[in-house]
Amino acid sequence: MTLRHQSRELALQALYFWEVGHATPEEALGHVVAEQAPEASEPVRVFALELLRGTVIAHEELDLIIGRHIDNWRIERLAVIDKLILRLATWELRYQPDTPPAVVVNEALELARTFSADESIKFVNGVLDGIRKALTHGE
Secondary structure, eight states, X not given: OOHHHXXXXXXXXXXXXXXXXXXXXXXXXXXXXXXXOTTOOHHHHHHHHXXXXXXXXXXHHHHHHHHTTOTTOOGGGSOHHHHHHHHHHHHHHHHOTTSOHHHHHHHHHHHHHHHSOHHHHHHHXXXXXXXXXXXXXXX
């Protein structure tokens, strides 16, 4: 598992803790690291916190972007984990231009394979493909 993949997993789990448990991003990540990955290196923790903070700060903007790419759904009706995967990947697509979009989408699909239901993989892929194209064209 790469450093960045491990960071994304920790960030996603911390996002869940933040969303459901109403903890601060720092508290959420501290809890997840203590429970799931106490051996996580400092670079893993730093990147996870960057992803987590960015996603939390921009979550309302991210929800608007995601909402434009989910047909016949409202973001409130999405499974929590799918919404969080989409938020995390959308933040990275929007605010981490050094990471190739294909890598961001692939990582999101891996997160969906690990943490969500099988049918979510195609859904996440379709939504992120639309978001990737829109962001590439400056929408």
